[in-house]
Amino acid sequence: MVEEESLRVVRCGGSELNFRRPVFSADSKYVFCVSGDFVKVYSTATEECVHILHGHRNLVTGIQLNPNNHLQLYSCSFDGTIKLWDYVDGILIKTFTVGCQLHALFTLTQTEDSVFVIINKEKPDVFQLVSVKLPKSSGQEIEAKELSIVLDYINQSPKCIAFGNEGEYVAAVRDFYLSVYFFKKKTTSRFTLSSSRNKKRSKNNFTCVACHPKEDCIASGHKDGKIRLWRNFNDDKKYTYTCLHWHHDLVMDLAFSVTGGHKGTSLLSGGRESVLVEWRDTVEKNKEFLPRLGATIEHIAVSPAGDLFCTSHSDNKIVVIHRNLEASAVIQGLVKDRSIFTGLMIDPRTKALVLNGKPGHLQFYSLQSDKQLYNLDIIQQEFINDYGLIQIELTKAAFGYFGNWLATVEQRQEKETELELQMKLWLFNKKTQGFVLNTKINMPHEDHITALCFCNAEKSEQPTLVTASKDGHFKVWILTDDSDIYKKAVGWTCDFVGSYHKYQATNCCFSEDGSLLAVSFEEIVTIWDSGTWELKCTFCQRAGKIRHLCFGRLTCSKYLVGATENGILCCWNLLSCALEWSAKLNIRVMEPDPDSENIAAVSQSSGGSDLFVFKPSEPRPLYIQKNISREEVQWGVFVPRDVPESFTSEAYQWLNRSQFYFLTKSQSLLTFSTESPEEKLTPTSKQLLAEESLPTTPFYFILGKHRQQQDETLNEALDNELVQLPLTENIPAVNELLHTPAHVLPSASFLCTMFVNSLLLSKETKSAEEMPDDIDMKEEKESDDSDEENDFTEKVQDTNDTDLGEDVVRQLSKAEEKELRKFRKVDYSWIAAL
């Protein structure tokens, strides 16, 4: 069944979570964010992804709650559709096809049947804000073609559009002007700021806009860090604005918090400083800060109730912030902020993907749960977030000894001659379950370190590390006793320095058993005996500098494979010391599978990147997949599977024990699979949903179970008590009696018969008939109200019914029961006389 499906390239590691402003659910329990072609629903309390809404066939560009039903969500996408979701159950309700690319979505409570989208129809750079009428139809797929332009020539970003004062006007900013369109008057006012260049670095450009929820006030952010508060803008002459200035760099986003009570409305702003600023009462002197948020704030969102804020950051992170400015949850995607130097690695302990993360950090990313585990601070210095600064970069990292050791290299080069280089060795501490710095080596080499590898052979007694550098040397570092008097501390020292004719060392690699070390010096590969550090032999192909080098594994351990810059793939036999075979292939990435003989190579051609999987023993590839990506593939890695797959097809057998992940230039992490990882994830995460309805506090675990037990015992007790009595909740007469207001009730004497009859003559068949009737009526009423709300409201109604039923049962079971028993003994003949 599996092999029938074709293998395809799927995206994993989450897409950008920070592409658009996140949206809170009405009860602030969930936060929605766009993520590639999906919409993800996260719990604000647990940071878990609760649902993934998939259905769009292109990038999702906007999400908004349905203003008429807060349990539904609209989303729009580049695929030209607007979809309506039930996010509680993760169900697609409706699809509206608009037909052109939709760039952003806005909804308003006042305009029930239409939404606003940004489109570009004719020219590529001219965007319009249009209102789309959503036809009321019961079908699933509906065409929505009724468009009317509200504003033309606007900025593409949804941050530059804001609706204010209950939909009376819409404000749009672009370049140097603010335009306000009044829906009632159907007029547009435009306010232009001076764009004069002669003033010293005047950067008045608008960057974002927000509207005050209650007052006629528009806040606009600017490139120079100023925030302007516009008022009186319905008068072209008397308009006025105030400036708030704290940001020194451009204001990325603005949001007004919605609050009631004595606290006034406050304005939230954020930018490259990574500080969330709250302007209380929108007053300059009354501001609060939430600093050190880690990366540039891209978007700010406020929950409808006003109790939570959230900021999305350029490092693919969403921080949920309580309204007293305390960060309460962090939803972290794969950090994609900066370029990756370290490549992809697998932490042997956690099986997590390891690569450059936050500035100066290594991130550990769990591929199984698709979430970041933690960031390891390598550089351990304050990161100054300023444009144009030359930072210390973490350039190389390697794991050794089953994850016990981690070696990292960091460098900073301000000028050609001033290279700062540092190598750090980290030991995994079992107690703290984290890496602890063991040795720090300043300037391990004179020049850039090009390669780093541990000897991972099981039999070797002494941990060994080899570094290759552009200065023409390779150095062997071993773990030795430090000069500690207790002989307890250990540290790394240099054991051997090797070189070959002053060529730059470009690559190094140990054979599987650790007996041989291969170091490439530009075009020449040298083989060294790791016991004596003797040069054993050299291979020279004169086919360009060696770009990749690796030994074969298992049965192919006698082979050494190298890829050169001139597009030649060579395989040498170590026993015969001769070239076994070579092939012309422009290889960008070459990764050996640690669990098999297979080696994966990604070649770059004009059309895109192609994947070849081969065994060193034979020059014919096992598997070829053309055009795995349009972009250049930069890094790849084999990840061992927890549970081996059973592909029976020969072509896919290389994927049985491990999975190949690769990273493209635009930093999307891709893999081969028959299904997308998000699809795989959903079943496990659905379990969480049930618990989601209750807040998971420590008390919950104690009290929740206790309450469950209580409920059970209570139910049992009730069952026992109700043995003689019929189920009162099913009796319409009782319901009527209890639910009708006292002043409209008929006289007690009239009711008495009905009441007593219903209690005593327990006609089960009759009550069973009446009950469905009742529910049918209710359903009819509801379906009149709205079709969409149907399933939910019904649920609520059901629970209400049961609640009330219980009340009735309790009331009856106490005092009235005795009375009723008395009644039973009484002679009823007098009733008949009445």
Added chain:
Amino acid sequence: MGEFKVHRVRFFNYVPSGIRCVAYNNQSNRLAVSRTDGTVEIYNLSANYFQEKFFPGHESRATEALCWAAGQRLFSAGLNGEIIEYDLQALNIKYAVDAFGGPIWSMTASPSGSQLLVGCEDGSVKLFQITPDKIQFERNFDRQKSRILSLSWHPSGTHIAAGSIDYITVFDVKSGSTIHKMTVDRQYMGASKRKCIVWGVVFLSDGTVISVDSAGKVQFWDSATGTLVKNHLISNADVLSIAVADHEDSFVVGTAEGTVFHFQLVPVTSNSSEKQWVRTKPFQHHTHDVRAVAHSPTALISGGTDTHLVIRPLMEKIEVKNYDAALRKITFPHRRLISCSKRRQLLLFQFAHHLELWRLGSTVATGKNGDTLPLSKNADHLLHLKTKGPENIICSCISPCGSWIAYSTASRFFLCRLNYDQDNISLKRVSKMPAFLHSALHILFSEDSAKLFVASNQGSLHVMQLLEGSFKHLHTFQPPSGGNLVTGHRESLGGHIWQMKTLELHCTVPAYNFPVTALAIAPNTNNLVLAHSDQQVFEYSIPDKQYTEWSRTIQKQGFHQVWLQRDTPITHISFHPKRPMHILLHDAYMFCIIDKSLPLLFLDLLDEKTLVAVERPLDDIIAQLPPPIKKKKFGT
């Protein structure tokens, strides 16, 4: 070799005094400004912001409050405890009344203009009735514990708000009793030991009291309940002054950081009638404390310790965007403080309490056009003449021959004879001055230094014959009409030469509706050149008693737009002796059409080839002021 050799004089270290109070009169569109040395200046805002009149200062008279009342009457009160009324016609003090409450900190006239209210050091608020020729004490209000720093009438005249230290009091005018006492927080959020001084209060017609205080707050109070309605923290330093527009839809506050904030009453939403006060624009035109602000219908006016008077027009209130709509900064007085002896190359500088006599440096080098020539002999400080008494010098002059100096204070006229004995100078005062000559508004020596012309504050012109060591009174002219005195005294100055021979009035120059800022008579053509505050220049032929042909053609064609857009009045006119067709005009920043970036205080022609220009860089003035409040500047 250029046309002129120019002496650029920069040793006139004149520092204007800081501005203490500003009072705007809506009826006449005039602005009264008082400075810390007691000087009171009157600016005519409709006449191109020309400084029309000024009252010299007095050491003991530190003005703390200034107000217009009963139409055009100007009152001031100060720390000497006196209320002073100024005579705007005679340019002197009409009378001074002691309020008997210690130093006066605040004063305000009632909305009807018939009553005057002063707040004193001892905590008393005193009500004075304004009678047509004096003021009359009426009664005291309930005495407060500490000094009354600010006062404001309710526009209906029934209530008064008084700002004191740590609280604001609301009085009922009829009973004079306290209605509410509103305590002001010492600091915004959290307590402070420093007392909170309420620097200014404003009572609005809807009963709102707006206060500004030393904790940097602008607060809105409900006077009916005595409760705080809204609070705006706008500054870390004191907020020193407040002024509200007549329509009560905007007000302006000045802070000790030199910032002026504008507040506007803005509707909350477009379709609701609810309005709220919103801080809109900050203006940073000052470097030091903004001690006084005023709100004219079209402009915000502010003045402070940094001696600038800034007039910032409100763009939304101005219909036609002409040059009146531009920002104006007035720093220097619109009158001459420097006179020059051409023959001896001497400059006389006038300060508030002394005169300085300098000899210009000289050079032997010659250079190309635009070269800076090295000095072979540096400028000499020859004389430092201190006045006796607390009064400021009104005017001064040195004779062209350099042997006479005349100056005048508000009560005395001095004439001195200078004797040059190589490098030594001896000064001898001419002792016996005639009794009628006790104060002069303007002094001038004739070209041959034989005659002295003195314009007195009685509106008459005295001509005196100067002899060696003594003088003789020749004649007194009485101008036919009182007229505008500032215009008058300069006009009569010009008039004198042609009156010398006949000793009678020759003619009257036709009136023009802008005041004359400078005038001079061309020595060889006998043409009178007049410069008006709207930058118009007229040439009047004295023999023909009419405007010259040149003036008429100029008036027909109109002046160049750039010339008309100058905003500082022409303060001096001089002539080229050899080329009668050239007239040299200068104002505070510019000489003729040659623009100078440095403020130019004086310019005259020494001889055919030499000009002298006195400059005063603004940076030098700021350097001599007390340091401003230190503010952290981002990125330093």
